[in-house]
Amino acid sequence: MTGFKELRLDGVTRRFGGKDALSGLSLEIRQGEFIALLGPSGCGKSTALNCLAGLLPLSEGSIWQDDKRLDTLPPERRGFGMVFQSYALFPHLSVRKNVAFGLQMRRLPRAEVRRRTDEAIRLVRLEEHATKLPGQLSGGQQQRVAIARAVVLEPSLVLMDEPLSNLDAKLRLEMRTEIRRLHQSLGLTTVYVTHDQEEALSMADRLVVLRDGRVQQVGTPEELHTRPANRHVADFMGYRNLLPMRVTSVTPELVEVEGGGMTLRGTAVGELRADDEVMAGVRPEDLRLGEGGIPATVEVVEYQGRELAVEARTDQGAMLHLRATERPSVGDKISVVADPARVLVFPA
Amino acid sequence: MTSLRHRLADRGIDRQLLLLIPASLCVLILFVYPFAYGFGLSFQPSHGGVLGAYKEFFTDAYQRDTIWTTLKLSLPAAFLNVAASVPIAYRLRGRFRGKRLMTTLLVIPITLGTVLTAEGLLNFLGPTGWLNRTLMSAGIIDAPVRLTNNYWGVFFSLVITGFPFAFLLILSYLSGIDPTLERAAATLGAGWWPRFHRVTLPLLAPGLATTFCLTFVLAFSVFPSAILVGDPAGTTRVISIAAYHAAYESYDYSLASAIAVVMGVVELAVVAAVLGVRSLFYTGSTGGKG
Numbered sequence: 238m239t240g241f242k243e244l245r246l247d248g249v250t251r252r253f254g255g256k257d258a259l260s261g262l263s264l265e266i267r268q269g270e271f272i273a274l275l276g277p278s279g280c281g282k283s284t285a286l287n288c289l290a291g292l293l294p295l296s297e298g299s300i301w302q303d304d305k306r307l308d309t310l311p312p313e314r315r316g317f318g319m320v321f322q323s324y325a326l327f328p329h330l331s332v333r334k335n336v337a338f339g340l341q342m343r344r345l346p347r348a349e350v351r352r353r354t355d356e357a358i359r360l361v362r363l364e365e366h367a368t369k370l371p372g373q374l375s376g377g378q379q380q381r382v383a384i385a386r387a388v389v390l391e392p393s394l395v396l397m398d399e400p401l402s403n404l405d406a407k408l409r410l411e412m413r414t415e416i417r418r419l420h421q422s423l424g425l426t427t428v429y430v431t432h433d434q435e436e437a438l439s440m441a442d443r444l445v446v447l448r449d450g451r452v453q454q455v456g457t458p459e460e461l462h463t464r465p466a467n468r469h470v471a472d473f474m475g476y477r478n479l480l481p482m483r484v485t486s487v488t489p490e491l492v493e494v495e496g497g498g499m500t501l502r503g504t505a506v507g508e509l510r511a512d513d514e515v516m517a518g519v520r521p522e523d524l525r526l527g528e529g530g531i532p533a534t535v536e537v538v539e540y541q542g543r544e545l546a547v548e549a550r551t552d553q554g555a556m557l558h559l560r561a562t563e564r565p566s567v568g569d570k571i572s573v574v575a576d577p578a579r580v581l582v583f584p585a
Numbered sequence: 586m587t588s589l590r591h592r593l594a595d596r597g598i599d600r601q602l603l604l605l606i607p608a609s610l611c612v613l614i615l616f617v618y619p620f621a622y623g624f625g626l627s628f629q630p631s632h633g634g635v636l637g638a639y640k641e642f643f644t645d646a647y648q649r650d651t652i653w654t655t656l657k658l659s660l661p662a663a664f665l666n667v668a669a670s671v672p673i674a675y676r677l678r679g680r681f682r683g684k685r686l687m688t689t690l691l692v693i694p695i696t697l698g699t700v701l702t703a704e705g706l707l708n709f710l711g712p713t714g715w716l717n718r719t720l721m722s723a724g725i726i727d728a729p730v731r732l733t734n735n736y737w738g739v740f741f742s743l744v745i746t747g748f749p750f751a752f753l754l755i756l757s758y759l760s761g762i763d764p765t766l767e768r769a770a771a772t773l774g775a776g777w778w779p780r781f782h783r784v785t786l787p788l789l790a791p792g793l794a795t796t797f798c799l800t801f802v803l804a805f806s807v808f809p810s811a812i813l814v815g816d817p818a819g820t821t822r823v824i825s826i827a828a829y830h831a832a833y834e835s836y837d838y839s840l841a842s843a844i845a846v847v848m849g850v851v852e853l854a855v856v857a858a859v860l861g862v863r864s865l866f867y868t869g870s871t872g873g874k875g
Contacts, residue, residue, distance in 0.1 A: 290768075290772055291771070291772075292768050292771070292772075311771070311776075312768070312771040312772050313771045313772070313773075313774045313775055313776050314774075315772075316774070317772060318772065318773075319769065319772040321765055321768075321769055323763070323765055325763065325765040325766050325768070325769035326769075327766060327769075327770075327784055328766075328788070328867065328869055328870055328871060329787045329788055329866075329867030329869075338770070338773050338775075338783075339773035339774055342773055342774035342775045342779060343774055370867075370869070372869055372870060386773070387772075387773075390773070390774070396772075
């Protein structure tokens with residue numbers, strides 16, 4: 238393995254027709270880390286990955302592997318493995334030849350190519366399919382070939398571009414575990430692009446949240462989940478209730494906000510003063526039915542197994558998303574309360 | 586009404602297929618009937634029995650050699666057209682500024698027609714054409730190089746008219762190959778040459794075979810340029826000239842039909858050989874939009 242201590246992205250910028258698709262991405266990736274680039278479509282996460290792989294030239298910035306500059310090298314000389322969203326398996330080559338392709342490009346001895354190819358195919362449990370063409374495999378199997386093809390080279394960095402987005406829900410969960418298992422057992426360093434926050438939270442050591450080409454927050458899953466840095470990250474992290482409000486009073490522990498006929502108390506994210514326009518964010522799980530809260534009328538009830546997802550409208554017309562354990566009926570008048578520790582108040 | 590349609594559909598009959606009848610009639614009247622008529626005619630010579638016309642063609646070296654003369658022109662021309670189209674189409678397959686202009690320029694010869702091309706060739710490559718005058722005034726040659734009214738004139742004409750077809754076909758085959766495949770190959774350490782010959786070329790091979798067959802068939806039936814810029818009595822006496830002579834100078838329709846049949850058989854043989862080779866390659870999906 239071509240090991241490295243640290244991979245550094247320094248102000249990586251990519252413009253398309255004068256518009257920044259990715260602007261000033263700086264990031265340090267340590268050996269063995271699993272990094273997820275997370276964001277909605279068009280946020281620049283795939284651009285970042287392609288820049289890293291060398292498939293897109295940078296407009297500005299540089300990429301360093303320890304003290305070797307990488308961004309001037311073509312993709313074939315960077316030694317990274319990449320798994321594509323469409324898998325990009327060579328349709329005319331068997332599974333075995335697909336996996337062996339990279340090894341043959343390195344002009345390794347035939348015996349070593351054979352040994353490492355067999356090993357990689359065994360790793361992804363495709364032994365009995367080794368002689369098939371990609372077209373004869375299922376989506377999940379093709380995905381595993383793509384992973385085997387990328388990791389057989391023992392690359393210093395594995396790049397994955399939404400590798401699970403073409404799979405059905407059950408397979409997606411399985412492959413998630415599988416990828417994490419390979420990452421650990423092979424000691425890989427992985428950069429993983431996804432728009433699925435749950436996937437990113439469950440797999441990655443660190444997450445990079447992007448929006449409009451700019452980094453919003455970098456942190457561990459816990460940090461992002463509990464302390465989103467701004468309302469865009471919060472929106473992405475499952476704070477489905479984002480209510481425009483105005484600050485009425487600020488104490489060191491709590492801010493009180495009001496708007497849309499509601500008054501809420503919560504924790505400030507950043508400096509806030511009275512009369513500031515703000516966004517109050519609460520997860521549906523952190524809103525409860527309770528006495529003396531916000532009055533609202535139930536509009537939609539969805540059964541979700543253990544609990545119910547409820548959408549209710551306040552008298553002033555704001556929509557609240559919450560969870561309930563017993564089934565309210567559509568049209569019921571309910572009262573909604575929130576734990577101040579779980580309400581985050583962001584500058585608007 | 587609905588139930589009738591459903592009953593027919595159950596038997597695999599769609600009434601909309603009736604719309605094919607006019608087209609089928611046209612093909613039958615304009616193509617199948619004349620073909621069958623000519624085929625029959627070739628077995629009714631004025632003398633020499635059923636196979637007399639064929640015997641006459643194959644025993645006369647002057648006639649028989651036209652097969653070889655035509656192959657000698659059309660096979661290299663088709664090969665060159667395909668071979669030259671591949672690198673150009675490969676370069677032009679992506680998106681870039683001016684691509685439409687470039688493609689238009691390359692395709693213009695299709696619209697010109699053989700006669701105009703021939704005239705251009707005579708002006709440009711003829712003994713007093715620009716090329717020879719330039720070369721002579723530059724002192725590179727003493728006497729004009731003979732590039733028209735011989736094999737080369739016809740060859741150039743076939744390349745000029747055949748290349749755009751080959752180019753357009755290959756360009757569309759190339760854009761049918763998923764560009765991600767080459768990017769994947771690059772991340773696996775393949776430089777441009779292995780990317781091309783290990784990934785793109787094998788996926789393109791079936792398309793190359795088809796393109797070769799089409800340009801070959803076009804070139805094999807060469808007629809006007811073989812007369813206008815060729816040497817129709819000698820080195821470029823192609824098989825279609827032989828058929829023309831038989832039909833309109835000797836008025837031997839049977840022989841002319843026999844030559845036409847031979848022409849078809851030779852074309853079929855080459856096409857069958859090329860498609861046979863093609864079946865050895867991967868011919869499935871290439872992952873792209875095509």
